Amino acid sequence: LDEAGLTDDTGFAKFAEACEQKGFFVGCDEDDGGLMWMQRFRKMVGVYQRSPDDRKAEHLKSRASHFVRVGDIPRAIACYNEAIQLVPEGEQTHVILTSRAALLCREGDVNGALSDCKRAAALRPTYAKAYSRMGFVYACMERTEDAVAAYERAVALDPTDPSN
Secondary structure, eight states: OTTTTOTTOHHHHHHHHHHHHTTTTTTOOGGGTTHHHHHHHHHHHHHHHSOHHHHHHHHHHHHHHHHHHTTOHHHHHHHHHHHHHHOTTOTTHHHHHHHHHHHHHHTTOHHHHHHHHHHHHHHOTTOHHHHHHHHHHHHHTTOHHHHHHHHHHHHHHOTTOTTO
């Protein structure tokens, strides 16, 4: 806490308490020497230290996922749109863009989907999912050579991901 400057931060104390109450540390046991607890704690600190816009974008991303689960694709896309406007180059924008790309493609907007995939790849060139989604979009556009090239890039970046 000292190195993060959070020792005397009452806002962080309240945030940490809320995380604990919501079960953020459930499943962390002593069998791994506290490693899982420490990893989650570091993630919690990272979330707390993000800008308010990044936190709001993360919330919008979660809402979009909920709308996808209940089949309300237009509302999911609207949440992604708002998140991207809020943080056009944020910490999670590349993830949000690829998620929106999947929905746009599903709704028939392959050009919008391709644009999102390209932008996600530009923001995070090592993000394999941007290329695998791009491959899918190219396949939907019947651009086979481009699809194969995008899938090959995805596999090169993350050969363990079965979705590539």
